[in-house]
Amino acid sequence: MSNNKYKILLVEDESNIRNLISTILEAAGYHTIAVGTCSLALSLFASHVPDLVILDLGLPDRDGMYFLQAVRKEHNTPIIVLSARSHEKDKVDALDAGANDYVTKPFGSEELLARVRTALRNSRMNSDTLPSHDGKFILRELVIHYDARRVFIGDTEIHLTQTEYNILAYLSMHAGKMMTYSAIIKAIWGQSDEGSIKKLQVNMANIRKKFGAKPGEENYIINELGVGYRLNIDQKN
Numbered sequence: 466m467s468n469n470k471y472k473i474l475l476v477e478d479e480s481n482i483r484n485l486i487s488t489i490l491e492a493a494g495y496h497t498i499a500v501g502t503c504s505l506a507l508s509l510f511a512s513h514v515p516d517l518v519i520l521d522l523g524l525p526d527r528d529g530m531y532f533l534q535a536v537r538k539e540h541n542t543p544i545i546v547l548s549a550r551s552h553e554k555d556k557v558d559a560l561d562a563g564a565n566d567y568v569t570k571p572f573g574s575e576e577l578l579a580r581v582r583t584a585l586r587n588s589r590m591n592s593d594t595l596p597s598h599d600g601k602f603i604l605r606e607l608v609i610h611y612d613a614r615r616v617f618i619g620d621t622e623i624h625l626t627q628t629e630y631n632i633l634a635y636l637s638m639h640a641g642k643m644m645t646y647s648a649i650i651k652a653i654w655g656q657s658d659e660g661s662i663k664k665l666q667v668n669m670a671n672i673r674k675k676f677g678a679k680p681g682e683e684n685y686i687i688n689e690l691g692v693g694y695r696l697n698i699d700q701k702n
Contacts, residue, residue, distance in 0.1 A: 471585060474515035475499040476506040476532065477547070478524050482570075486519065486547075489574045495581070503527035507535060515542065517584055519577075522548040522559070530562060537563035543584035547572065553691040560645045560693065567643070567692075579699075587641025587698055602637045604698060607685055609637055618676060628653065629672050632665070636686070636696040645693040669694060 473490055477483040478501040490497045498513055500506050503524045510518070510532075518536070522529035533544060546559045549570040556567045565584050568577060602609040608617045614630055616623040625633065635652050636644060650661045669686065678684040687695045 471516045472496045472498065472513060473581070474506065474510055474513065474518045476503070476518065476524065476529065477501065477521045479521075482521075486577070489577065490581070493578055493581075501525070503529065503532050506532055510536060510542075517581060518542060518544045519581075520544055520546050520564075522546060522550060522555070530559065533559065533562050533564060543587065545580055545584055547577070556689075556692050557645050557647070560643055561648060565642050583641060583699055602634075602640075604637070604640065604685070604696070609634060623675050625672065625675065626668075629668050629675075632668055633672055636694060640696045641698040643687075643689060643693050643695040649694065 471494075473495050475483060475486055475490070475497055477486060477499070480501070483499050483501065487497045487499045498509055498515065500509055501524075503526050506518075506520075506524075520529045520532060524532075529546065529548070533546070536542060536544065543565045544563065545566045545568060546564045547568045547570065548555065548559075550556075551569045556569075559567055565587065566580050568580055600610065600612040602611065606619045610616075611634065616625055616630065616633065631653050632649060635649060646662050646665060647657060650657050650665055653665075654661065669688065673684065673686055676685055678686070685697055687697050689695070
């Protein structure tokens, strides 16, 4: 599928960075609309309906979080936050507000393009990866039978506990999106307590072990320490 059909709204107030990212995206075959303020971004989002947004948070008129929250009220358009704010709390706040991904400046052009491809693939694969009419989720060798609550990798059934299954099913409903610890905990346990993150980490370690994941390998589940987990929809394990 050609990239040429994809329209990206780039919201970045620093002209040198805006020009650099525009050049990177255009060279990769994307059509880019670049703006430097939140108000103009909201206006152009409404008129151009982009396939994806790359959003800086430090904008001159309003914080980028305002744009993110405004768009999320009505649209599921993939939004990648690109920010110099590298603190875990900034990442978690943006992801909890609905960002699909968070890239910290300075960034590599290949990394940015990879994140763009992943976000677009996630968006266009929703009909394939979200539960189908027969209650199945399929991602490469991984198959989840929602009705039977059974999980297979290839021909091998993976025996998960009830909690482990619930976590995997939740991640599969949001395949490709980084889900924060707090979002997962709220969905699985309904509330957070002092031991919630540890409890989540133990369950995730068990799932990855049962999947045959080796430390340091991405496999099906990606973990960003201090932030959350993502079900990896990229083609490589």
